[in-house]
Amino acid sequence: MGKTVAIANQKGGVGKTTTSVNLAACLGVLEKKVLLVDADPQANSTSALGFDPDNISLGTYQVLEHENKAGEVILKTKSPNLDLLPAQIDLVAVEIELVDKDQREQMLKRALQDVKDDYDYIIIDCAPSLGLITLNALTAADSVIVPIQCEYFALEGLGKLLNTIKSVQNLHNPDLDIEGLLLTMFDSRLRLSNQVVEEVKTHFQKMVFSTIIQRNVRLSEAPSYGESIIMYDAASNGAANYLNLAQEFLEKNEAVKETA
Numbered sequence: 001m002g003k004t005v006a007i008a009n010q011k012g013g014v015g016k017t018t019t020s021v022n023l024a025a026c027l028g029v030l031e032k033k034v035l036l037v038d039a040d041p042q043a044n045s046t047s048a049l050g051f052d053p054d055n056i057s058l059g060t061y062q063v064l065e066h067e068n069k070a071g072e073v074i075l076k077t078k079s080p081n082l083d084l085l086p087a088q089i090d091l092v093a094v095e096i097e098l099v100d101k102d103q104r105e106q107m108l109k110r111a112l113q114d115v116k117d118d119y120d121y122i123i124i125d126c127a128p129s130l131g132l133i134t135l136n137a138l139t140a141a142d143s144v145i146v147p148i149q150c151e152y153f154a155l156e157g158l159g160k161l162l163n164t165i166k167s168v169q170n171l172h173n174p175d176l177d178i179e180g181l182l183l184t185m186f187d188s189r190l191r192l193s194n195q196v197v198e199e200v201k202t203h204f205q206k207m208v209f210s211t212i213i214q215r216n217v218r219l220s221e222a223p224s225y226g227e228s229i230i231m232y233d234a235a236s237n238g239a240a241n242y243l244n245l246a247q248e249f250l251e252k253n254e255a256v257k258e259t260a
Helices: 016-029 046-048 058-066 090-097 104-110 132-140 158-171 191-207 215-225 237-259
Strands: 003-007 034-039 082-083 121-126 143-149 177-184
Touching: 003 016, 003 132, 016 034, 016 046, 016 082, 016 121, 016 143, 016 177, 016 215, 016 237, 034 046, 034 058, 034 104, 034 132, 046 215, 058 090, 058 104, 090 132, 104 132, 121 132, 143 158, 143 237, 177 191, 177 215, 177 237
Parallel strands: 003 121, 003 143, 034 082, 034 121, 143 177
Antiparallel strands: none
């Protein structure tokens, strides 16, 4: 059975989609079968992999509403071993439509049960909010990766997110782990970036990934070509960073499997 990992932070612009797309693609290149779930109404993961959300008729919305099974909605991507459960703007309606339903936090978890055995890893790209869709993602996930931007307001809101994760553990998903905190958009020339790295590592120690994602123009360019960084420019620093992250992630998870 595959492991499900949510990429979450209620702050926007911290690298959630960049991390979701590129970690998923790099795990695929490393010969793991991966499903990327776009759980953000902005559908940036969908467009980043070359699909036009306006032309998507079936996606996460239909799966959450149980109108379609996940297997009927999943798309093959150009990236090796990587499939996509796409999103479109309709997904924004879920926040309202699921409110009155029983076990509304469990909808995504139940929907993914059908395909969980088909993948080594399922990566969920969450919206920049702590709404019902993100709550569904955290309830469906085995663990969560929290991207943290190496800028002044890096730790703002992190306490709130950690409290939300604790609430999900208490109420809906006692098995939810924090996979790790991921430092993103690092610029070694800036004293502030180095201070943020030092502060986060001091506060959270082993919870922080060793891999740090540096600012990289190629990472910003890749989505406009509908490609992951590993497909767009495998020789770039951005590709090297995300390959290192994928390897670190796999080493940790394979070690856990061996001791289980």
